Amino acid sequence: MTTDNSPTTQTSWWSLPGRFLRREFLPVLTDLRLAIALLLIIALFSISGTVIEQGQTPAFYQANYPEHPALFGFLSWKVIQVVGLDHVYRTWWFLGILVLFGTSLTACTFTRQLPALKAAQRWKYYEEPRQFQKLALSAELETGSLDSLSQILKNQRYKIFQEKDDILYARKGIVGRIGPIIVHIGIVTILLGGIWGAMTGFMAQEMVPSGSTFQVKNIIDAGPLALSQVPKDWSVRVNRFWIDYTPSGGIDQFYSDMSVLDNQGKEVDHKKIFVNQPLRYHGVTFYQTDWGISGVKIRFNNSPIFQLPMAQLDTNGAGRIWGTWIPTKPDLSEGVSLIAKDLQGMVLIYDETGKLIDTVRAGMSTQVNGVRLRILEVIGSTGLQIKADPGIPIVYTGFALLMLGVVMSYFSHSQIWALKKGDRLFVGGKTNRAQVAFEQQVLDILEQLNNPSESQVKTPVSGVSS
Template sequence: MLLLAIAVASISGTVIEQGQSSAFYQANYPEDPALFGFLSWKVLLTVGLDHVYRTWWFLAILILFGGSLTACTFTRQFPALKAARQWKFYEQPRQFQKLALSAELETGSLEALVPLLEKQRYKVFQEGEKLYARKGLVGRIGPIVVHASMLLILAGAIWGAMTGFMAQEMIPSGATFKIQNIVDAGPWVGAQVPKDWSVRVNRFWIDYTPEGAIDQFYSDLSVLDSQGQEIKRKTIHVNEPLRHKGVTLYQADWAIAAAQVRLNKSPVFRLPMGQLETGGAGRIWGTWVPTKPDLSAGVSLVAKDLQGMLLIYDIQGKLVATVRSGMAVDVNGVTLSVVDLIGSTGLQIKADPGIPAVYAGFGLLMLSVMMSYVSHSQVWALQKEGRFYIGGRTNRAQVAFERELLEILDRLSQPTSSPAEPAIAAEALTPSAR
């Protein structure tokens, strides 16, 4: 039931966008009509579905599940392992009747049985005419390691939810910044946000295909210490982030930050460009360039990418010219030169201190699952009153264990038996074994 609750909550956190603004949820989850008839933005924000993995009820489920695993480990798994490590000899023939596989032979000896069992990698214990052998004890340890790995994963997930954060920054090429625009964070995040280092965007650029579509965008980043000295540098792109002290910087978006222009022979000045509303028809950026000192006249510059093509509109909104970076055009009686377009890199920045524990837990879980598939097999033997009793049981791979025991019986009877007698040994197995 707890696993089902965790699965349902995790699915909701995957389907519903996490860490967005209230305006985003109001636009995408309106009250009328509500999704499924009830899921509106008010319900979503009240329940905490905008940050599922940090809600008190999700963390409570994880803690309850971890407590259940811990209780099961100490009340069932450890006692089962302790019992498996102990050995107990069978002293009466009737004890073999409760085993799934058992046989009673007229011939056979413990001295002949021991090497046969050791060849099959059994650990043998012998006391007089009694014998006990076992193998596959790791199969009993496996479930304990499974529980330990799941507890490690849960601990890592809870620690990451409480101390991790996600930030988004839009930084112009050439600018230096510290992480400030936190969009989602746990309640204990204070110590995780870096204060002693910053990041400089040395350069941002975009590669385009021959058809003019974006192929890839890149950011050349430098990590600077508190004195402004470079301590790390890397060019990042999509799926190739920069990692430093547990913080990961991903290339996520881009924008046009500014246009560098010159009027006649004036110094180059930088005009910020803002994204314009297009009603979903694409992204374009624009700025206004005054062509008179009193700002009574000017033109608008519009660009859709960083390839350098700009459209120039007059004050009435009429297209008057097109120009590329490095070119000039006469408008309103002045020479307007476009020196360059400055791009901004959109970075998504994440820190999750619980990830090492989660990864270690999953690695341990894969190992423990393989351990759990190892069969724990036990064999007893007793030599009493001229008869030889042998039997065994296993917790899995029953058919393989039966074949193994039949092979041991076959070899045990070979020195003193005729070729027909191995079949007799097989028939000696109790009906429940076949």
Template structure:
């Protein structure tokens, strides 16, 4: 029992005050901000070859940041490293400790101040206090009600307050930040990112996952798939890409359509907890005929090129594959360049047209595009959004001044005092205005005593 008592004493006397220290919270918040920025600057979830190419050992970035250092520290997946999650947990513990040791304690103190003052000397401890030789509680009550004070009376004592939400606001702010932290950690542990490049007309399930939390398996959909009905690109009159679109259908296990939507950049498709974003595009294949042959489809691969993206394929022009031409496309507008076996440009052709090459008639029927989809699941987003909403509400609540007024009738004399947690000047003006009305605009018996040695309570 002595050991358990010692642990409780250490937790209550040493650990909790340390966690509730504002300086610790500021240091933790700055550390979280710095590492969050690093996770934005350094590309997350890329392949090993990507980091070896962009973060070589010689010369290392800033003299020390090579791909080995980056992977060792987990900077390729910052938001899921043990040390980043530990920072979030420690910051959450600091917020919780501060909430219970300061905010809720202050609220409990406020509940005790509802005790009515019964001795004149109690008014000397207030930021504003006065002693009046005229006036009564019955005259003071309607003046306070006009200014939206809530009034409580007991015998010859009065207590009034307004702006209680200003005391609750900081607690709401802390609770909202805890919700945001919880949502961020839950999303990091259970969310995933995937990328798919899918040609028009094909159906796919989410497979190409490049970043996932340790508990993400349950979030990866296995009971539905997505069919790409059509992919197309709108071009400007100058030939530049204006926007690209994907017409997608979500299919259940039986292949029945349960949702359909056309997506484009910044207009995703959401189904369940998964969101599909339009992120990229490519030329997937070309459909051609040689003379009167049946139509056949050839895949096109992206070529290494400077100054733009190119896709190409090889088309045989003889049955024994001893001769052929190369088709190169820059986009889906339909114009293809035809190159001979020695690399010379021999012709150009558009989709739906024909050209003669190597003694045969080459007909290009169509270019087929692929849609590049970025797929994301983050179960923590509802908590994060709820937290941000509460944060805004809590901040607005915190700006409301909590003003309190006490009064005590002792014979013919009336003692009045008050304080507020912010907007001290405005409260003083309101307080003086109430007393002016109370004394019926006569100042002879009014002795308002602002006490400089008693500071206003400011949160």
């Protein structure tokens, strides 16, 4: 038995995968039905990522999505964590769907949109009267000249192509053929931005006492490449945190005065943030989202100032309060409890039996267990949500391209042919959209060519519609 190693056989063998891709896989990949199905799947899981809280702790999902009864009969915390619905935008299958959708659009661009653009850029002259019969709108005139027609078309911003004295071709709106390509590029750019943001972005939460300096460390959700985006060469100082209250005692707004510091401690940026007014620096955004009480400053008689931490107490959903215990004797044998519920300075003091001793405000003092206790300040802490998404500029660029492409797509690609045959002038044209407007335009052109009678104009065919 002999083996044929001829170049023809080897070329045929290696061309089989390429032939399979062109004939079997590529038509499926560029199918509009596949693109629509992928788009609906992306929309469905994007909605789920909006409805289901992202990046929370397992305890959160166990408490809010129990197994019995499961939401909709199947959605429990186990399903959420196994499928990845708690971080849907970073799951491998969601990113895979985005890649497949982008690949489909890219393949469609190269196999359909670019060839259509190249075909629109090519033209041929009509040199026989019978060629005008296939046009949706055409006319045969007894009078008129190509020179006058050329001038009329130029006035209407047509680009004229004329190599002989008896034939003419004109077109305008080629940008309408470029529009769909720009739309595809914009969508693919948005997908790339989303994938890049999912891979490199992170979200963190910090509770920072007023007057403290911190670096981003408490990361709760991050992509596999996010470590490169976490700032290490600068830090943030919360200069001051305060709350404005309404006359009835409710919270009106809370603020954080913040400074960005370099490695030498020099301030490189400064901003007062509040809800919907974040601090942005080097692609990292600091949002004001929460507040708390971190500590209290006190003094016994003429002692030095002590700053003691306060912890949030469990009230079973009855409100938020913070408390601490203060020893009133050096051997810690006696002490009092301090309770505060806001930053207005009101502090409740209880003895060891839970009896209310006194109620004081910041700057006031009271007598407890034989010593004078002065409450100097209740120290607040700001709750910050910190996000970085390097894909956002790419997504914005994609949206800009998408809107530009949509606007460009509204331009009609209109073509007009003309042939001078003896004493007869044949004129015809077609367009890819706005058929009625184009028909009226052609009729106006014919009207200017010595006012042809109605019988000289062929009735549009092929169901002309707008």
